[in-house]
Amino acid sequence: MSEATDLIGERRAVISGVGQSDIGRRLFRDPLELTIDACLAAIEDAGLTTADIDGLSTYPGATGPNGFSGGGITDVHDALRLNVNWFTGGLEYPGQLGAVINACLAVSAGLCKHVLVWRSVYEGSAQGSGGRAAVMPGGGSTTTSFKASGFMQWLLPFSAPSAATWIAMYAQRHFHEYGTTREQLGQIAVNSRKNAALNPKGIYRDPMSLDDYLAARMISTPLCLYDCDVPCDGGTAVIVSRVDTIPDLRKPPIKVEAVAAATHGRPSWDQYDDLASMPAQDAGKELWKRTDLKPSDVDCAQMYDGFSFITVAWLEGMGFCKKGEAGPFLEGGQRIALDGELPLNTNGGQLSSGRLHGFGFIHEACVQLWGEGGDRQVPNNPEVAVACSGGGPMASTLLLTQGR
Amino acid sequence: MAKSKEAAPDIPFRIMPALTDLNAHFWQGGRDGELRFQRCKGCGYYLHPPSVICPKCWSKDIGIEAVSGRAEVLTFSVNVQNWMPGLEPPFVLAIVRCLEQDDLRLTTNIVNIDPYEVTIGMAVQVVFEPHVDQEVWLPLFEPAK
Numbered sequence A: 001m002s003e004a005t006d007l008i009g010e011r012r013a014v015i016s017g018v019g020q021s022d023i024g025r026r027l028f029r030d031p032l033e034l035t036i037d038a039c040l041a042a043i044e045d046a047g048l049t050t051a052d053i054d055g056l057s058t059y060p061g062a063t064g065p066n067g068f069s070g071g072g073i074t075d076v077h078d079a080l081r082l083n084v085n086w087f088t089g090g091l092e093y094p095g096q097l098g099a100v101i102n103a104c105l106a107v108s109a110g111l112c113k114h115v116l117v118w119r120s121v122y123e124g125s126a127q128g129s130g131g132r133a134a135v136m137p138g139g140g141s142t143t144t145s146f147k148a149s150g151f152m153q154w155l156l157p158f159s160a161p162s163a164a165t166w167i168a169m170y171a172q173r174h175f176h177e178y179g180t181t182r183e184q185l186g187q188i189a190v191n192s193r194k195n196a197a198l199n200p201k202g203i204y205r206d207p208m209s210l211d212d213y214l215a216a217r218m219i220s221t222p223l224c225l226y227d228c229d230v231p232c233d234g235g236t237a238v239i240v241s242r243v244d245t246i247p248d249l250r251k252p253p254i255k256v257e258a259v260a261a262a263t264h265g266r267p268s269w270d271q272y273d274d275l276a277s278m279p280a281q282d283a284g285k286e287l288w289k290r291t292d293l294k295p296s297d298v299d300c301a302q303m304y305d306g307f308s309f310i311t312v313a314w315l316e317g318m319g320f321c322k323k324g325e326a327g328p329f330l331e332g333g334q335r336i337a338l339d340g341e342l343p344l345n346t347n348g349g350q351l352s353s354g355r356l357h358g359f360g361f362i363h364e365a366c367v368q369l370w371g372e373g374g375d376r377q378v379p380n381n382p383e384v385a386v387a388c389s390g391g392g393p394m395a396s397t398l399l400l401t402q403g404r
Numbered sequence B: 001m002a003k004s005k006e007a008a009p010d011i012p013f014r015i016m017p018a019l020t021d022l023n024a025h026f027w028q029g030g031r032d033g034e035l036r037f038q039r040c041k042g043c044g045y046y047l048h049p050p051s052v053i054c055p056k057c058w059s060k061d062i063g064i065e066a067v068s069g070r071a072e073v074l075t076f077s078v079n080v081q082n083w084m085p086g087l088e089p090p091f092v093l094a095i096v097r098c099l100e101q102d103d104l105r106l107t108t109n110i111v112n113i114d115p116y117e118v119t120i121g122m123a124v125q126v127v128f129e130p131h132v133d134q135e136v137w138l139p140l141f142e143p144a145k
Ligand SMILES: [Zn+2]
Pocket: B040, B041, B042, B043, B044, B045, B054, B055, B056, B057, B058, B059
């Protein structure tokens, strides 16, 4: 640890409750209903009522393409008739869990006591039968009236609308520099499928072998279909509370040991210097400066897998293996299994349990630390977990511990 | 390749960039067969994407210059999925580094080669895909001659 303890303000924050709506490939329900279901479940889990909620935080707010956001600050504020002392919602965050980190900082600063934080999506329904093109910039049409601006102007004209192709280039560079193989990368998807089979809310629960993975159709080399997460409908919420409210809570809360959200170097998908890594390595480096715990103390890791290679970037970036050595680390899949040395994405991740967009990871980290994982519970009472979100230039990570 | 009715024969539909005073040199240099970037007049540093200040010497005296168009493939992907109308898969998306400067790079397509023969480190050179009606000349790259 290199920071003075009194500067680690996030330690004044705890996670007091988590909640989730129904989750499905396509639910065709009002996205705000999914959001509210998740929020009310989290409030109840914490042993609080809506009257206790005095802060709101969300990603990305009421914005983005069709299906991207199931409700912004104003929607939830008004639907639940809350009185809030602080709120924030936005897209320009260091990964989706930046919204949770913001909440930690708000309670630490004394601006509020209980922050309701959520992320909900309805990409499954929004896509309908139109596939991913239906939720892409320009809507997949051939109209010349839509023009690309901002960072998308450097990608869209080259027929690269999906992060799948951008991240495929990172994976290719990693394969080239370090000799990583599809067999090694595939362990992430195979492991997630095994875990999803044990999760009643998993979306794809049928067994998948490494051979199945290798035989899947290619999307953008070297990433195949099973390297891409599953668009879904669903909402996830967490309650971030101030540490002095612990006596008011239903159960011992999860402690926030440290957070980080660094991006060093150029904040860009194609201009970031190290094309075999991502700013996950910058966030990871900063995180470990804020704690005496070490990567070897972590009992389970819930790390972003919008595309499997992002998890590789997090594995290395968080220091769970050396840079360039994620391939050998993943080889055979034993290390990341539920009974391995670093159980990974124990709810099935986004690859098999749906793109809840970052918030599924913090939900699962808390479930595991509370020992509420049911069939997928990590054995031997896990005490330390990480939740990591974001890929490309966005990275946010939280180190969480059991409160009891 | 799929064609849009606005474009010339053999030119695929592409989503076009919104042209601005800051980026026009890059998207329109191909009209004269030139790959152009901003370059700091104070220290000679090339800037991309365009900016209003040199991040090396903080000079605001920035000009526009053509580079050789020769580059190296830093990484690539053979895109197989059909995401949008236009360029017919499989096609190659790549990040290339211009030989003039270590960190002068752009995302592009590698063309005029079997997609599965592209390699990291391959020498490439610029070739422009004209979208004349849109006043945009897309800088693509092909194997260096
Ligand atoms: Zn300069």
